[in-house]
Amino acid sequence: TAHASKANAEAFSKMVANAGSGSTMNGYKAAAKIVQAKFQVGEGRKKIITEGIKSLESTIKSDADNVELRVIRMSVQESLPKFIKYNTNLGADKAFILKNYASQDSGLKAYIKKFAAQSKTFSAADRTLLK
Secondary structure, three states, X not given: OHHHOXXXXXXXXXXXXXXXXXXXXXXXXXXXXXXXXXXXXXXXXXXXXXXXXXXXXXXXXXXXXXXXXXXXXXXXXXXXXXXXXXXXXXXXXXXXXXXXXXHOOHHHHHHHHHHHHHOOOOOHHHHHOOO
8 A cells, every 4th residue: 555645655665675685675775765756756767766676676687586576566567547658567477476476385376365465467357366
């Protein structure tokens, strides 16, 4: 729900700021930067979004098999306005998540199911594959 309001975006950013390190946390930190920029006005907004996207893409490149990073990217890409043109990985990420879903731990599976339930990219048929 971080993308739903400025207060939610700020709370999310604070939560992940000191939550540790590693590729997954770096993905959340990049996402927090992107989501916070969504609520800013002015010329600096585009720069912050671009920096966040570069950080997220770099993190995914360095840990390409991380399913949670793909969920993070999908969430960001679905929440940004289309004119940002950061939505080209939705299909590939969905396919990757569906392919690797069975091998994830129960916590991540629950997270993926919850995300897929509200996702614009996952179809009803896709959701039935998440058991």
